[in-house]
Amino acid sequence: DTEVTQTPKHLVMGMTNKKSLKCEQHMGHRAMYWYKQKAKKPPELMFVYSYEKLSINESVPSRFSPECPNSSLLNLHLHALQPEDSALYLCASSRQPGDNYEQYFGPGTRLTVT
Amino acid sequence: EDQVTQSPEALRLQEGESSSLNCSYTVSGLRGLFWYRQDPGKGPEFLFTLYSAGEEKEKERLKATLTKKESFLHITAPKPEDSATYLCAVQAGGYQKVTFGTGTKLQVIP
Numbered sequence: 659d660t661e662v663t664q665t666p667k668h669l670v671m672g673m674t675n676k677k678s679l680k681c682e683q684h685m686g687h688r689a690m691y692w693y694k695q696k697a698k699k700p701p702e703l704m705f706v707y708s709y710e711k712l713s714i715n716e717s718v719p720s721r722f723s724p725e726c727p728n729s730s731l732l733n734l735h736l737h738a739l740q741p742e743d744s745a746l747y748l749c750a751s752s753r754q755p756g757d758n759y760e761q762y763f764g765p766g767t768r769l770t771v772t
Numbered sequence: 773e774d775q776v777t778q779s780p781e782a783l784r785l786q787e788g789e790s791s792s793l794n795c796s797y798t799v800s801g802l803r804g805l806f807w808y809r810q811d812p813g814k815g816p817e818f819l820f821t822l823y824s825a826g827e828e829k830e831k832e833r834l835k836a837t838l839t840k841k842e843s844f845l846h847i848t849a850p851k852p853e854d855s856a857t858y859l860c861a862v863q864a865g866g867y868q869k870v871t872f873g874t875g876t877k878l879q880v881i882p
Contacts, residue, residue: 662815664815689868699874700859700861700872700873700874700875701816701859701872703869703870706868706869708868713868714868714869716869746813748815748816750815755868756868759804760804760806760818760821761806761818761870762818763808763815763816763817763818764815765814765815766813766814766815768813
């Protein structure tokens with residue numbers, strides 16, 4: 659089983675709202691990732707968690723706040739977003755951090771900021 | 773800085789018409805090259821990992837190959853259900869970050 663689940667599938671939020679995206683995997687993977695993907699562009703890395711610790715933050719604005727409560731769960735907390743943050747947010751996981759391990763992606767959350 | 777270039781940007785094939793997609797890369801110390809398929813509005817689906825020049829992998833109508841500078845995804849006798857965007861990504865040694873190419877959008881016409 660190589661399934662990564664994400665909720666919700668769609669989210670519409672105003673610029674003053676606070677919301678959270680959730681990602682879950684039960685493959686025993688110890689690295690988890692958040693990506694942002696705009697239309698007709700490749701996924702763009704935001705954060706990497708290795709063994710539940712934040713290891714990479716690609717200079718993402720503080721209005722995006724990641725959290726990894728345990729090895730199976732990854733959250734992305736959203737606050738005071740801008741319309742340009744509207745995108746498909748993808749979660750991925752890999753067996754280990756580091757080299758050679760392919761990432762398995764979830765179906766994504768389509769976020770619209772109004 | 774790692775660079776990945778995919779060509780063509782878009783490809784339209786008749787059903788059964790075989791072709792190849794190209795992924796050219798410039799990285800310091802390639803550790804892995806990955807191919808993904810992405811359908812509109814969905815997450816990328818993992819296809820292959822290639823680790824060293826000369827390596828080949830196959831899955832149904834798809835075959836991926838790797839040289840020191842590029843990778844090819846060969847599609848043999850494609851079907852309409854093969855229509856998708858195909859993404860190539862590379863990982864350099866010592867880094868957790870994967871660099872994606874901009875993808876090739878494949879359309880297979882019945």
